[in-house]
Structure formats: C-alpha cells, structure tokens
Amino acid sequence: MTLEAPLAAKHPLSKEPVLSLRGISKNFGAVQALTDVDMDIFAGEVVAIVGDNGAGKSTLVKILAGVHGPDAGTIVFDGRRVTIPTPAAARALGLAIVFQDLSLCDNLDVVSNLFLGREVGDFTLNEEEMEKHSWTLLRQLSAKIPSVRIAVASLSGGQRQTVAIARSLIGDPQVVILDEPTAALGVAQTAEVLNLIENLRERGLGVVLISHNMADVQAVADRVVVLRLGRNNGDFRIPDVSYEEIISAITGATDNAVTRRASAHESHEDSNS
Amino acid sequence: MASERRTPGSQTSLREANRARIVDAIKKHGGLTQVELAGVTGLSPATVSNIVKELSAGKVLHTTPTTQSGRRAQYVTLAHALGLVAGVHFSTRHMRIALADVAHTVVAEHHLPLAKDHRADNELDRTTLLIADMLDNLKASMNEVLAVGIAIPAPMDRKTGTIAHSGILRGWDGIPVAEVMKRRLKRPVFVDNSANLGAFAELRIGAARGKSDAVYIDVGDGIGAGLVINGQVYRGFNGSAGEFGHTTIQENGPLCRCGNRGCLEAIAGGYAILENLKPTHGNLKLNDIVTKAMGGDAGCVRALAEAGRHIGVAAANLSNLFDPERLVVGGELSRAGEILIGPIRHALERSVIVDEDSMPDIVQGQLGARAATLGAVAFAIDRVAIGPNDKVD
Numbered sequence: 142m143t144l145e146a147p148l149a150a151k152h153p154l155s156k157e158p159v160l161s162l163r164g165i166s167k168n169f170g171a172v173q174a175l176t177d178v179d180m181d182i183f184a185g186e187v188v189a190i191v192g193d194n195g196a197g198k199s200t201l202v203k204i205l206a207g208v209h210g211p212d213a214g215t216i217v218f219d220g221r222r223v224t225i226p227t228p229a230a231a232r233a234l235g236l237a238i239v240f241q242d243l244s245l246c247d248n249l250d251v252v253s254n255l256f257l258g259r260e261v262g263d264f265t266l267n268e269e270e271m272e273k274h275s276w277t278l279l280r281q282l283s284a285k286i287p288s289v290r291i292a293v294a295s296l297s298g299g300q301r302q303t304v305a306i307a308r309s310l311i312g313d314p315q316v317v318i319l320d321e322p323t324a325a326l327g328v329a330q331t332a333e334v335l336n337l338i339e340n341l342r343e344r345g346l347g348v349v350l351i352s353h354n355m356a357d358v359q360a361v362a363d364r365v366v367v368l369r370l371g372r373n374n375g376d377f378r379i380p381d382v383s384y385e386e387i388i389s390a391i392t393g394a395t396d397n398a399v400t401r402r403a404s405a406h407e408s409h410e411d412s413n414s
Numbered sequence: 415m416a417s418e419r420r421t422p423g424s425q426t427s428l429r430e431a432n433r434a435r436i437v438d439a440i441k442k443h444g445g446l447t448q449v450e451l452a453g454v455t456g457l458s459p460a461t462v463s464n465i466v467k468e469l470s471a472g473k474v475l476h477t478t479p480t481t482q483s484g485r486r487a488q489y490v491t492l493a494h495a496l497g498l499v500a501g502v503h504f505s506t507r508h509m510r511i512a513l514a515d516v517a518h519t520v521v522a523e524h525h526l527p528l529a530k531d532h533r534a535d536n537e538l539d540r541t542t543l544l545i546a547d548m549l550d551n552l553k554a555s556m557n558e559v560l561a562v563g564i565a566i567p568a569p570m571d572r573k574t575g576t577i578a579h580s581g582i583l584r585g586w587d588g589i590p591v592a593e594v595m596k597r598r599l600k601r602p603v604f605v606d607n608s609a610n611l612g613a614f615a616e617l618r619i620g621a622a623r624g625k626s627d628a629v630y631i632d633v634g635d636g637i638g639a640g641l642v643i644n645g646q647v648y649r650g651f652n653g654s655a656g657e658f659g660h661t662t663i664q665e666n667g668p669l670c671r672c673g674n675r676g677c678l679e680a681i682a683g684g685y686a687i688l689e690n691l692k693p694t695h696g697n698l699k700l701n702d703i704v705t706k707a708m709g710g711d712a713g714c715v716r717a718l719a720e721a722g723r724h725i726g727v728a729a730a731n732l733s734n735l736f737d738p739e740r741l742v743v744g745g746e747l748s749r750a751g752e753i754l755i756g757p758i759r760h761a762l763e764r765s766v767i768v769d770e771d772s773m774p775d776i777v778q779g780q781l782g783a784r785a786a787t788l789g790a791v792a793f794a795i796d797r798v799a800i801g802p803n804d805k806v807d
Contacts (some may be wrong), residue, residue, distance in 0.1 A: 265431035285443055328543040332526040339527060359529030363697040378697060
C-alpha cells in the first residue's frame with residue numbers, strides 16, 4: 142500500500158491516452174492481417190483485446206513489441222509519434238510485453254530470469270542487489286513465490302506468469318501487454334493472475350489484456366476492443382456491455398453500431414473534402 | 415540480500431517476532447517447506463527448523479514429510495486437527511473464499527475478481543475447484559471439511575433456498591445454491607445473505623462485539639443491512655429482513671435493479687456513484703473512488719459524502735424504528751472511513767428522535783472486505799456445532 146501512492150501519483154489518470162494507434166495495417170504477402178485498426182490505451186486502465194482465431198490480436202501485439210513493423214498507420218506513445226523497429230526499442234519506450242509462452246528460462250532461478258540481459262553489477266554480478274530487488278518487486282505484486290532461488294521449472298503456472306509479469310516491470314514501463322495470461326492455468330492460479338492485473342492497474346499502468354476467456358475479461362477489464370478479421374468491430378465499456386453483445390461482435394453476428402456510425406461519418410467527410 | 419537476512423531485534427526479544435513471521439508466512443502461502451520458509455522470512459534454516467519444531471509441538475503448526483527437487487523436506491501448514499470449515503462470499507464483482515479451523519483461525523484465503531452479471535453454474539464450478547485446490551495446498555482432504563458457508567448478495571428465501579427477488583442477482587435466479595453445492599462437495603452447505611453474514615461476523619469478532627442491538631450496513635455496489643436484535647442476527651419471516659438498500663427514499667426517483675423507483679441503492683449505491691462520476695472521471699471502479707477520495711480528489715469526496723447523506727437519512731429511519739446501540743458501516747466503500755461515515759452521522763443526527771446521549775454510535779467495520787467471508791465461516795461453524803441435521807433457524 143505504501144508503494145502504491147507515489148506510483149499512482151507518477152502516472153495520474155489523464156485524458157490523453159498513453160498509447161494510441163491509428164489506422165494500423167499489416168499484410169503478410171497476400172494475407173491482410175490488419176486493416177485500419179485504431180486503439181487507445183489510457184494510464185490506469187485495463188483494455189482487453191478479444192477476437193476469434195485469426196482476428197489479428199497477435200499481429201497487433203507483435204507490432205507493439207517491435208517484432209513486425211506496420212505497413213501503414215501511426216503509433217503515438219506518451220504524446221510523441223514513434224516507430225518501434227525492434228523489441229529493444231519497445232522496451233526503451235516503456236512498453237512491456239508478456240508473451241503467451243512467457244519466454245522464461247526453465248533452468249535458471251527466479252532472480253536470473255528477472256534480470257536476464259539486464260544484470261546488475263559492473264564486472265561481477267551483484268547478486269545481493271538483484272535478489273533484494275526481486276523480493277521488493279514480488280512483494281509489490283503480492284506474489285506468492287516461495288523462494289527466488291529455485292529454478293523456474295519447479296514453479297506452478299500462476300507463479301511462472303507472476304515471474305514473467307514481474308520481469309516486464311523491471312524497466313519501469315508505462316504499458317504492460319499480456320498475451321493470454323490465464324490460458325492453461327487452474328482456478329487458483331487464474332485468481333492470482335487476475336489479482337495481479339488489478340494490482341498493475343492500481344499502480345497506474347496501462348494494461349492490455351489479450352484473452353479468449355470472457356469471464357476473465359469481464360472481471361478485470363475497463364474496456365474491451367473487439368477485432369474481427371483484422372478490423373475494429375467495436376470498442377465497449379465493460380459496465381455497459383453484456384457477454385452476449387461481446388460475443389456477437391466477435392463472431393460478426395451483429396455489425397457494431399458505433400463502428401458503423403464512425404465509418405459512415407468518415408465516408409461523409411471524405412466525400413466533402 | 416544482507417539486510418533481508420539480518421534478523422531484527424536483540425537475541426532475547428526476537429524469538430516472539432520470528433515465530434510471528436513464520437506463522438504469517440504460512441498463512442499467506444497456505445503451506446511451505448522449511449527451506450522455502452527460510453527464503454520467505456529471511457531467517458536462517460536452523461532457526462526455522464527450531465521454531466517449527468517448537469510450534470508443531472504446541473499444535474500451532476503441522477508438518478508432513480515431502481520431497482522437493484529430489485530432496486526430503488518438511489512441508490509446514492497451520493494445524494487443523496479438529497477439521498476445517500470453508501466460507502465463501504460472492505459479491506457483485508468479487509469472490510472471496512477462506513478455509514478456517516473451528517477456532518475461526520483462517521488457514522488459507524483466496525480472492526478472485528468476478529465478471530459483472532456472473533452466472534451461478536460457472537462460479538459454483540470454480541468454487542468447487544478452488545476449495546479442492548486450497549485443500550490440496552494444505553495437504554487436507556474434502557473429508558476434513560465439516561461444513562461450507564456461502565454468502566450471497568441478495569435476499570434468500572428461507573423456504574425454497576433460492577434468491578427471494580428475481581433481478582437482483584440475475585445469473586443466480588432460481589438456483590437452490592445450498593442444494594447444488596451440497597451435491598458437488600458432498601458436504602453440508604449453508605447459505606445466507608451476505609449482509610446478514612457480515613453482521614454476524616462483526617457481532618462475533620468485529621466492531622459489534624458484545625452489543626445486543628446493532629445494525630451492520632454494507633455499502634458496496636449495492637447497499638444491504640444485517641440487523642442484530644438481542645444478540646442474534648434477525649432474518650425475518652421469509653429470511654429477507656434487512657433489505658435496507660431497497661427502502662424508498664425518493665418516491666419518483668431513479669429506477670432500481672429491483673424494479674422499484676427511488677430505492678436507497680439506486681441513489682447512493684456503488685453503481686449510482688460510479689454513474690454520477692462518469693462525466694468527470696471516466697471509467698472508475700469502487701476501489702478507485704475510495705483511493706482518490708482519500709488522496710483528496712474533490713469530486714470523489716463529494717460523491718461519497720452525498721451517498722453518505724442519503725444513507726444517513728435511511729439509517730435514521732431505521733434507528734427510529736428499533737433503536738440500535740451501534741451502527742457498523744462495512745463493505746467496499748467503508749474503506750473511505752470518515753469521508754463516508756461523517757456525512758452518515760451528520761444526517762442521522764438531524765433526523766433521529768432520541769436525544770444526543772442515547773443516539774447509536776456509528777463506526778467503521780473492523781473486518782473490512784472480509785466481513786461476509788468470515789461471517790460465512792462462523793455461520794458454518796455454528797451450524798456444525800449444533801449438528802448438521804438440526805433445523806436451521
């Protein structure tokens with residue numbers, strides 16, 4: 142609790158989105174993966190991206206992670222227009238991504254995983270400093286990790302997810318992107334991860350959650366962005382939307398009124414200009 | 415690391431502190447091996463071993479031999495010789511679950527955010543899995559569970575065991591929760607309204623201890639109340655007493671989820687507050703309102719104060735009706751403390767009929783968000799104590 146206050150003050154809830162995507166398009170050869178996708182993420186907000194298989198969720202994440210470059214469109218981060226050519230660039234900006242497979246080294250212990258590639262120390266490793274920092278970080282996340290000196294292989298699914306999330310926080314990011322964090326987890330582990338997401342939100346970070354599990358999405362998200370066949374198909378506030386409405390937007394059973402109105406508006410403007 | 419490992423205090427005074435550290439760590443993790451305990455607490459393995467030996471002799475801890483990474487180890491849990499009781503609290507957006515022994519000591523606890531309009535089948539499935547998982551963590555089996563208490567945020571019909579008024583908790587209408595869970599867990603299950611159980615917990619171990627007439631007001635997404643009369647929680651003829659949130663305070667007021675107009679809940683409940691703050695503050699959750707109000711956000715302070723005023727008016731009517739000794743304010747928004755409770759007191763003082771000396775005192779609940787969970791535990795323990803076949807009353 143004591144740590145929350147200064148962190149929250151550092152990223153006050155603002156009207157300006159911390160990350161804003163406009164007109165993002167991407168194709169792989171003849172396959173149009175994303176067409177004209179818009180998205181805003183505000184600080185202290187959990188935005189869920191949902192969609193069917195092949196809707197473009199992972200492509201969108203990979204663009205933000207610096208794995209792929211977009212073919213068209215702009216990315217505005219913290220008020221500045223940016224490009225993300227490499228994963229290192231994404232990290233330097235303050236965008237942290239936790240991939241579905243977590244990308245942890247099973248044979249290394251928790252501390253080594255957290256600081257892999259970012260080790261503390263000049264010529265020799267400063268193990269004490271790293272272990273101390275690891276505990277601080279894990280305590281902040283109220284993580285239930287029994288020891289930071291055991292190999293990641295011996296941790297449960299939820300604990301590994303916690304380690305992966307803790308690792309993403311080391312560079313002090315502003316936006317954390319979680320790709321399917323609760324897939325293949327048991328109920329208790331899912332509970333842990335969902336609490337963790339609420340914790341990140343309370344710390345004033347922008348959180349992007351990609352998930353297939355509607356119950357989890359509705360439990361923690363503030364907003365849900367629906368992608369369908371690589372296009373925006375709705376942007377809902379969770380308190381205003383029902384499970385059925387989200388599902389129908391995902392499957393395309395209904396055209397989304399908001400998107401339709403927006404596109405009608407745009408084409409109207411185009412014809413005027 | 416050095417400062418983490420260093421044991422605080424002098425040689426003579428630290429033993430007690432170290433014991434507390436170990437018990438706290440086990441409470442938080444449910445169960446740990448001795449080696450892990452040393453890592454978590456920062457104590458040396460020898461100290462941990464000594465203290466664990468001492469505490470297991472004193473029946474505070476319980477050890478079972480196990481293996482970890484191919485080595486023998488001692489798995490340490492809190493002792494629960496007399497059996498366990500589970501308490502589950504479903505609120506509109508959260509599920510809390512606690513396993514305790516019959517002495518009310520919580521040995522494992524979990525919290526899970528829930529979707530808006532969660533559904534009974536899905537959530538009861540998850541509860542079953544979660545209880546099994548937590549038992550597994552404690553190296554206990556389902557047979558050791560004596561009873562399960564469940565708190566539901568809606569009035570329960572005593573005869574049918576279902577929710578008494580449809581529409582209040584949409585996904586749970588017509589589900590006989592106790593029966594369904596009894597079939598799944600094969601253990602006795604007892605269900606009651608969460609405000610009643612919150613009142614029960616505050617009466618037993620919280621802010622209303624020793625009071626024979628008290629009211630517990632639960633202010634969260636909805637508003638509910640538990641009435642304590644003559645040292646007993648009063649449930650009414652049908653079991654739906656204390657529906658404080660659905661007292662009409664504005665005859666042609668806003669529409670409530672119960673179908674009426676002008677209910678207290680529709681004006682001062684969490685949803686109403688969030689809705690009022692939407693134009694200026696955007697997407698918020700109840701917790702955010704409390705945090706912001708405590709941080710001095712004028713809009714949130716005002717919203718809470720206004721809600722408090724309305725609650726105070728309704729509470730004054732309630733106090734005039736049956737003259738309680740103490741009002742305990744609990745629920746998610748009660749964390750705001752005097753920001754919410756001050757205006758309640760102020761409004762109550764204006765409209766209550768008795769003189770200043772005999773007015774009920776208004777205090778914040780001591781158990782916070784866990785009140786109803788602990789109430790469910792206590793409820794289950796009591797039911798077991800009088801025998802599972804006795805008539806529940």
